[in-house]
Amino acid sequence: MESKSKNHRRRLLFFPSFVLLIYGILFVTVPDKALVALRSSGDVFVNIIPPLAFVFAVMVGMNLFLKPAQIAAFLGRAGGIKGIALSAAAGIISMGPIYVWYPLLKELRERGAPNTLIAVFLYNRAVKPFLLPVMIAYFGLAYVVILTLMTILGSIVVGYSVGILVNDKHGLPD
Amino acid sequence: MKILISADGADLEARVANRFGTSRYLVIVDTETGDFDAVPNPGISGQRGSGMQAVVLAVSKDVKAVLTGYCAPAICNQLEANDIEVLTGLDGRVREIVERYKQGNIGKRTGTGLQTLRREPKIGSAAFIGAIRNSVNQFAGILPAFVGVVLLIGLFHTFVSKDFLASIFSGNVALDTLRSASFGSILAGNPINSYIIAGELLKYGLSLVAVTALIITWVTVGLIQLPAEIAALGTKFAILRNVVSFILSIPIAILTVAIFNLVKG
Structure with missing residues (x-):
């Protein structure tokens, strides 16, 4: 059971880790463009924070009822x-x-x-x-x-x- | 009123089984008529989620009380959340337990190892904290892939040119819709990621019909989950359901956009 849970966690983290690795390589090879990409992702994050907060509230309500x-x-x-x-x-x-x-x-x-x-x-x-x-x-x-x-x-x-x-x-x- | 007793056998002379989730039989007795129905316990395999299968059975049969030897706390919570009383620490024949229950004797005769689990208020602070904890866990499950997708979108904005996209998506709405639907069928994960990817592809000029097909197939068609669906629901059902869902995603996408354009004027 514990190893299943570990495998699941590993699977969850594989994709973001892989993307971070790409960022790492880009920061070494083309730092300017990597920074632009990171800023672009930041903009997406900022835009999505208010609806995400609402999402969390609805999730709590659904879990409650x-x-x-x-x-x-x-x-x-x-x-x-x-x-x-x-x-x-x-x-x-x-x-x-x-x-x-x-x-x-x-x-x-x-x-x-x-x-x-x-x-x-x-x-x-x-x-x-x-x-x-x-x-x-x-x-x-x-x-x-x-x-x-x-x-x-x-x-x-x-x-x-x-x-x-x-x-x-x-x-x-x- | 129906009560459910975990049992080693399929009749009223059977002994009460110690574990609710994995007992051989679940005997459902109508305390007013005395009629009973012995159902093989769907959770007898003891695999993960097996206790929940017994809970589903209890709920679907409109049972008002579960009487057993032992019931795992998580399963008890589920039963109680569905307004089913849980009485544990019981031993003896099913018939005796039913009589004791009808006479209101349960909880008075033995005094040791017998307990009536306290029922939490429906929406108390504990339930609220539990709901927040569940939501945090669900959110934590979504978050890694979500962060990965948003970071990938940044790379996409910076490194993928419109010319490259044009080489993948032809500009032909029918072909692009088919490709998007295939893309959505292969990928899996929380639909929030499909909204973000679809939103970005829309900005890059992919047609709304194609983007809609991607959003629909992301959840309704699951090639990655297909083996699990086959194992649970059978090959014929799983394959047909996925094929029908894929085919239908295209007319649904076309109709959605057509109505949207009409509404928008």
């Missing part, structure tokens, strides 16, 4: 439109990396949650309420609202398509 087991229990409780709506809502409010959710989804599927609802859940993870402030800062409110609505509608198409194509006992909801 929503529990993974409650979210997972939404799936498979109902069929039809209600089931789709609950699965979409569960996908939207779910947080954390996807691999954390796989054991729960597997369990729910074995207990009869339809493939359609699992696919709807997974697709709606693209909608991240707590990250919307950052997205709005980059693309504007109108674009974000439209993309969010299109993603939710798209999830229904994906859900039903997967349900039909997989075509097994876990297919379409009632």
Whole structure:
């Protein structure tokens, strides 16, 4: 368990370490340009700090009020439109990396949650309420609202398509 | 009212199992009708997250109390957060435990090793601190890749010319959208990074449709996570879901931008 955690930490740090190494090499070879690059990154950081602070506040709120087991229990409780709506809502409010959710989804599927609802859940993870402030800062409110609505509608198409194509006992909801 | 008892067997004569998360069976008893259902414990493997599978089962079955020998603190917290009472330190036959529970005798007869876990207030200071701690951990998980991406953007601004980008992205919206969707499918990580990368590519003249396809596929299609998805949900489901999500990302991107342009006038 401990070595898994160490490996995970190592993986997390590999990418930024690699970028820092590139900076190190550039500071030796072309210091002027490296400084320009660093300043440019600094500007991006400064612009993103206010939405990030908001992101953190929303994350605290979601952690306070929503529990993974409650979210997972939404799936498979109902069929039809209600089931789709609950699965979409569960996908939207779910947080954390996807691999954390796989054991729960597997369990729910074995207990009869339809493939359609699992696919709807997974697709709606693209909608991240707590990250919307950052997205709005980059693309504007109108674009974000439209993309969010299109993603939710798209999830229904994906859900039903997967349900039909997989075509097994876990297919379409009632 | 339904109560759940961890058990070594699938009937009321079975003994109460010591561990909730990994017992062989979870016996769910309706205390009003006496009906019961013995479910093989989904967490019997004892692997990481197995206790949580038992929690999901309890929540999905509308259980109001869990009676067991021992329950790990993290699992107890999850049960209690879902309004399920946890009673531990129990031993004996399932039928006896049910009777004792119905008579309100649990917690009075033995006195040793028996405890009713205290229920924390829903939104107390401890819950608030816990939420902050979780958020800090989640943020810490995002931060390294996020810092790396922002530093990379600086390099990108300074060293990558528009001519070079033009050589990658042709200016043909259809082709660029396909390439962006493929790019988003291969890369993984927190979507915040996709917003930053997409925002910067937009500044460099990549079409909004292509950028939108990248944002959509970043989360909905996961080639890197595909083996894990296959292991959990099966090859057919995982491959079909990813293929359908990839194909659909393109019309969704086109529709999003078309509606956006209409709204913008």
